[in-house]
Amino acid sequence: MDFAAIHDHLKAIGAPGLLGADEPRPADKKAKDPGRSGDPYLLIDCARIVDFLLVCRDDPKLSFEILADITASDPAADDEHFWVLLNLLSIEHKHRLALKGLLPKANPVLPSATKVYRAAQWNERECAEMYGITFEGHPDPRNILLPDDWVGYPLRKDYEFPKEYHGISCE
């Protein structure tokens, strides 16, 4: 199924938290729109993410058994949202779906997807330590790639590189 068909099917079965779609469009000089290339993304509500993923996984027409990736992005230092990006893959139907949710930087909390996919566990730990996002209900929220006493969230756009760590200069 291509993106339009998946989107229509999700709308038809009333998937919880579905907000809209962000599709590629050509550039429009008159409207000063740079256009958008690449993949279409489905916009979802972060608070209802677990129910939405359950629908994606269990519905027989979609059957997205594999959570290929769950990550986050900080589009700009002055943007007030993080983007939470997921990518689902279906082995049975051989299609992909890309999801995007907006998370306010003031309160970056959303439920953890580990109940739905076990693969989310380590990816969410990485998101949490890189952006400072809290995944509620995560069974093991420790740092995974950074040292346990690392200060700051490195992948945020306003991150300041450290000057030293445990007495060793970072310059």
Added chain:
Amino acid sequence: MGLLENAFEENVLTTKVDWLLNWARLNSIWPMTFGLACCAIEMMAVGAAHHDIDRFGAGAFRASPRQADLMIVAGTVNFKMGERVKRLYDQMAAPKYVIAMGACATGGGPYYKFGYTVMKGVDRIIPVDVYIAGCPPRPEALLEGLMALQQKIRRTPVIRRPARTA
């Protein structure tokens, strides 16, 4: 050598004894298996049959630092690993040598800029004897570094007092 270290004045006998001790040491430098990143694969290639490191006497890679003479730091050292590098270096018994293999161990490598958790050179925590450039260095470059280390060992005064510099 303990009590005998640098104890005797330089004469024909001590030079010959030193030559013998250094000859024994440089022909049997046993490295520690310390491959961290991509340079480790080139180190494995040096250990394999085509570029044989065993012909230098250095083919016995020991996993335990207590049995090794040489630590070839092959790969990027970051802060999390750096603590372990220091600990392993301290566990090695003297005389011990360190080769910093590759650009990352020498000075941070391609991760010098924007690598917030990368240590810019392993010589910030341990003393390095030989630096080998390359990303990754060719196996022949590692062998040349080993030969440079052997040259360094050849010049080391062991039981004779080192020449005084004015």
Added chain:
Amino acid sequence: MTIEETGQKGSIQLGTESRILPSGEREFMLDVATSDIELNMGPQHPATHGVMRLLIRTDGELVTGVQPHLGFLHRCAEKIGENVEWLQYLPYTDRYDYLAAMNNNLGYSLAVEKLMTGLEIPQRATHLRTICAELNRIASHLIAFGTYGLDIGAFTPFFYAFREREWIQALFEKICGARLTYSYIRIGGVFNDSPPGWLQEVERFCDVFEAKWQEYYDLLILNHIFVKRTANVGVIPPAMARDFALTGPMLRASGIDFDLRRDMPYMDYGEIYEAGAFQIPLGSGEKGTVGDCWDRIYVRMKEMIESLGIVRWCLGSIEDGPVIGDIPKVLRVPNGECYVGIENPRGELGHYLHSDGGKIAIRCRVRGPSFVNLAVLEDIMPGTLLGDSIAIVGSIDIVIGETDR
């Protein structure tokens, strides 16, 4: 299960009976309550395939819990992606999965090219890309085979694997100058055309390798001791494989028939599969259970032969022409975001790129297959013996550069 869930108590409980031995003595059985030990299979270890720390809780020889610790090779690849230009990022892509650097370059280049709508990749470039990616797959699986033998205790396959690998590295050195981190597959095509005689040498390699492969297969994979150590060990049932988002040989070893090259084809792979040049090997539990360690190494070995088929097809249909499209020195990628996943020797390597039309990416996310595949260790290692744990870690075939990025 986590270390906390396994509990603190020892589990050896013997009965409190006694019996009379034939010699007339009375033998008593006593309760011996031992406690579990926590072992550190530390970052420096010959069998962890790089710098990974495994905190293992064992009850004697039986592993009751494991906690992998990563981050010892975290090199901030994603932050670097947000700070350097598109073309400058290519050398960093080599260095995550350094055993399959061509595939990493390919994944990144395909992702950028997807954003640059209207970019034409020349046919010769596509064929050269495919040949290099598949040769690199063979080289990577050779290391998997050699080092797995080393972990199990067989030293000889390591030297044989490196002999073939030296040939492949010499081929790559002729075409792009580097032995390990190539930066050869670039945005728009490939960097250099093949020198004269290179394609003939690749053909000669294919012929020689096929005979050698049979030798290695019989030497290690069918070896009785190897089979005993890897069959029925570390079984990953298909439901668990899906839940943990395993991809690549790990998924196929559990019997699930899915390969991105055939099912969601990129470049020319669809056409190559239609021509019958390669098949997808699956694990079938031939020596034990479906999804055990033997199946995983079996799938990797068979994939090497299938890669030879792909290389031969490309050699047969390659034509002369340019090798790189029209790419400016300072590249500005149009506004947009995309995710492209390709079949790396270890699984699905995904690049998510977000561009705002400028010289530098806004977000460059790398989905490393080794990172995702390694998570399964927490569930399959408890309950095995310590020697089996080494076999399991080796069969996942991780590269720490990709796990930590």
